[in-house]
Amino acid sequence: MVHSGKGKTRKSSIYAGNDTSLPRNANANINFSFKVLTNPEILSQTADATFTSKVNGKVKVIIILAYMHTGSTYLGDVLHQLPGSFYEYEPLRSLQQASRYRDAITFMNGSRKQLQRGKAVAYQLAAKAVEHMVTCNHRNLDYGTLLHAFRSISSAEYQDVAPYFRCLRSNSMMLEKRRANHASYNQLPFTNPMSLELPARRKPKGSRNYPMSLTDPNTILSCLPLLESRCRNATVRLTKFIRLSMKATEMLLRAINNMVNVNIIHLVRDPRAMMDSQLRKNDMGVKRFAVFQTRTKYMCSCLRKNLHLFKKLNPMYPNKFYSLRYEDLVDRPLVTFEDLLSFLGLGFGHNMERYVKNSSINYTPARAAVWREHISIEHLRIVDKYCRDLYPVLGYVPLDTLNQVRNLTVQDHIQLP
Template sequence: MVVLLTYMRSGSTFTGDVIQNNPDVFYVFEPLHSIERFRKGKMNLMFLNEGLQRRVPSVSQKTLENFLTCNMRGIDVYTLGQRHMHNSIDTRDYDNCRNRKPGILGTLDCLPVLERHCVRAPVSCVKTIRFNMTDMRYLMNKHKNIKIIHLIRDPRATLRSQKSVGQISFDSLDIHAENFCQRVKRDLDVSSEIKPFYPQRILTVRYEDLAERPFETTEHIYRFLGLNLTTSIRDYVQNITSGSGNICRRNSLCTNKNSRQIVSKWRTSLLYSHVAVIDKICEPLYKMMGYLPANEHNLRNLSVPMYTTRNTR
């Protein structure tokens, strides 16, 4: 069982696609989306097996666990009906079934489709931007075969991308940068603390390494997961990192892009004044992950790297 733990606009759709295209993987895209939404409204969720009984804040861990263990009937009906079900190869058949059979009775009728996809796969994986490393302790303690891939991207690229989709405003960039970098660093601190207790079960991956060295990093991830990196997977990685082929979904989640160009996009689109704010606030995180601060002279010079060479850890 695998949790791809990451943050909004940090390359997780791209990384998740590299994982989910292995036929041995059952993959779920953002299973906590509905739970976060209802938590903000302080509302109850409805469960097929319990009705309106559990408050939202207590159910995130259980939702991840249920997807990972194929216990679909323990998941709330809003999550089972969320639009993100269409963003995974393995949950799309179920989503199409629900579109043909709406309502709770339709969900019950279609659940076997979802269960079959999950049960037949040796590896189950959930990708989430709505969880944290501290709360992973419960699942790691309970299930000895859960692994975590902790995906991190340069904060300058992440914040630029969040702004581009209207998630944040640069009018309060300092606040957003502080909140984001503190969150990531907190997860890294917890990860460093618990790794000795869970050897070979937590892998920290830097998005830039996957984008710049896709085959080497994909091989490292697959080895960590115990998966076979086949020729067809290598061909798929080649397509989605070179921008070749016709596999783009034509939306903001499209992964069919030139990955090396994407890595440097923030350097040609952000003002130096914005970069300087992020660099100052996020310095503690930079030191942990090998990111380098920019100056007015090297920001646009793409031959000067903005991160050190490092391996996933």
């Protein structure tokens, strides 16, 4: 039996031969292996601002480790309803963008780091960034992360960080007016202004939602309390990532396991559904067949590596990991969320139950199965080629012909009891 944080137990599952925390698996026959600063005053503010009251015992840190099109936004939205929660949505996106173009990133203390090109954020860099986030030391993050908002700050996902970004936007507008009144940019009345404007081709989606030309580090420092105080005052600190690897999570746990009450939710989905969803939206340009093939290979390689490392980490960090399939969220939302919150040591009250009932209307088994009505045999074969070995590990059923795929009476995943 696997124990939750409040003495409750949950039935273990078979996950590539090892006990894991995949929920509610009572059937033992199912194979779930599932700019540089020189102003001394500014520097002293940043140096002394690493809050030592990291996290007290009452604070719960929840990290969602997911992949593109796995329902992580839905999961994060529900967990955001927890009383006293503070939610940060996809905060590694800026670092990934910088890694893709081998940019140098700059920190508030004036240090710079040159990144190596790659699709994933460097493990150590990602782990350290997440550590600063969950311990509310945001001023130790790089400028790009501090200025970046993936979606509109008026969206529900940015409810908790919106006051900070509005502060940045307001001060940025004032800064632009001040700049317009100076004949020379270098005459601006503050130390070492630094333009963070990115070339148009490198602006991330949603970049219009954050102040691209903000240059005054004092502005960031003046706005940061709006972010860090809300974080420190929260009883639940929630972050969602589709750009965090299990390797970076391992490094993160080494650093914070003794400081915070942390849980990792590993959210997966049928690779066939994941890739078809990307295809329908043409994410990453996957409508080009060669790109679809490369992307499928990459996605399942990441998933495979994460699952392999999960088998090592789960016994090392008992009661830290919760494995979850998107299909279980839509098949039985109330049961699944109640079990998840029990594992997290949090209550599943009436308000949460009502919210799950209302929100689950938009996340149904029929919607989860849309891939079966859309995927072509050519795309199916590509996903099978690179991902088929993961199906039995995660409880998915191989479908060899298009007739089987289209016949919705044929199960594509093993349903949990």
